[in-house]
Amino acid sequence: MAAGDKATKRKGIQSVEIGMGVLDALVRLGRPSSMTEIAKASDLSPSQAHRYLASFVNTGFLRQDPATALYDLHSGALQLGLAAMARLDVFEQASRVAQELVEATGRTVQLAVWADLGPTVVRWYPGSPPIYTTLTIGSRLPLIQSATGKIFLSFLNESFVSDALQRELARDRTDGPIDIDAIRQQARREMSAGVDGTTIPGLRACAAPVFNLQGQLLLVVSVIASQSFRTDEDPQVRERLIAACRAITHRLGGRWPEQA
The missing domain is CATH 1.10.10.10 (Winged helix-like DNA-binding domain superfamily/Winged helix DNA-binding domain)
Incomplete structure (x- = not known):
């Protein structure tokens, strides 16, 4: 010692x-x-x-x-x-790990929960250099075009997301059909989801889930990077994010999926 x-x-x-x-x-x-x-x-x-x-x-x-x-x-x-x-404060536990992520990666970190209208940002931890975006606490994120939304789409009970998903699909005017099953399968396989400029041009994001005692999705942690951050570091940041979400899950007495 x-x-x-x-x-x-x-x-x-x-x-x-x-x-x-x-x-x-x-x-x-x-x-x-x-x-x-x-x-x-x-x-x-x-x-x-x-x-x-x-x-x-x-x-x-x-x-x-x-x-x-x-x-x-x-x-x-x-x-x-x-x-x-x-006696555990969910956001206190998550905040500690989020701040550690910011210190380790320099990137901005956000926490989101599911609210009435969909994925909603509830905590924001700016990185260095900070990113400039319209996203703020209270912002609602899309299910299909955001990393955070893809995690909710993949791990939250389908009955919770179905209405929001149908509204979003009705608004979406992409060139072709969106394979929702493929999005879910990839996120569940990789325990994460990512986007590159689809939510806000110039910003990349990776998100991962946090689970409760019953193995249900509790919140989502996302790491956001601007073009000033090297893309070749993204895989390492992703692994660090997944490890952080697993750590939060365990601190809260939650259950990480066995297949992961």
Whole structure:
């Protein structure tokens, strides 16, 4: 451990920290698990792990299936998790990561949610150099021609987007039909969507989803770049954006799609 880490890490009770490591191991395993599996995942001997597991069973944080002897989370862990989630501010968590994205990439970042009329910008974090655009907090974005809209189109329940989509298709006067299924398939496969100048000329954007506990789309994070930013850096920024959205999802106790 570095000297700085020693200085900042608070002195605690080692047995509590080890016990929390056992719980964390079971969470990471993602399924009911044997004592041997949990011990290995928490870097303990089976005898050490058994004592912690027994204590967590006694206090209601874990349960052991009498038929399989496998351990799993129980009501105490659920109550603690729900209480923690109730105290989470969605936008505070997302804002922290958004600001980190701005610092790491220099690009402008926006957050959007689904409102009555469609995708709506609710947070704006200017990059350096800043971009000049008519977009602002409260702006509504198109479903088909914006990166943010494509994410809502692809991950939000179709019953939510159908009316807005039909209105947009009726207004659109492109040269040919728009393949909505192809847009959805690509966004779901890549866990992101991008546009280059279709919403606002001269601006490129990439967007990715954030999910809640039930795996439902909660909000969309987008990174926006002007022509002053190099296009060959876009793939790296996209990967950083996806990782950031996955991190926000996990901080909120959300569920990232298994296929992704």
